[in-house]
Amino acid sequence: xxxxxxxxxxxxxxxxxxxxxxxxxxxxxxxxxxxxxxxxxxxxxxxxxxxxxxxxxxxxxxxxxxxxxxxxxxxxxxxxxxxxxxxxxxxx
Numbered sequence: 001x002x003x004x005x006x007x008x009x010x011x012x013x014x015x016x017x018x019x020x021x022x023x024x025x026x027x028x029x030x031x032x033x034x035x036x037x038x039x040x041x042x043x044x045x046x047x048x049x050x051x052x053x054x055x056x057x058x059x060x061x062x063x064x065x066x067x068x069x070x071x072x073x074x075x076x077x078x079x080x081x082x083x084x085x086x087x088x089x090x091x092x
Contacts, residue, residue, distance in 0.1 A: 003067040006057045008047045012040060014057060016070055024074035028065075036063050 005017035012029040031037040032046070039061055040046040049057050058064040072079060 001071060003051065003055045003057070003070070006049055006051055008049050012046055014049065014070070016057075016067075016074060018067075018071060022071065022075060026070050026073050036061070039063060 001018045001020040001022065003016060004019045005015075007015045009015050009025060011027070012032045013025050013027050015023075015025050017023040028037075028040075032040045039059065045059060048059055050059075052058040052064060056064045056067050057070070068079075071077075
């Protein structure tokens with residue numbers, strides 16, 4: 001699975017869509033203001049999210065997030081399930 005679309009939402013949330021049809025919204029508000037994510041508190045910075053060439057959500061200042069971790073967050077799956085894709089049932 002590869003992240004193919006990312007768009008910012010209010011409240012430090014991202015709407016994500018993957019090439020396998022999985023889509024959802026992830027709440028990143030717990031990160032806002034922490035470490036490198038303090039930049040998101042500046043007006044308009046969080047909204048500058050784009051997809052990097054590797055398919056990761058990224059912001060100015062070399063801030064990025066792991067698309068696999070976001071996939072797990074959206075689906076509620078465990079990392080071990082990703083290691084055995086034949087064992088995963090499609091989402092309804």
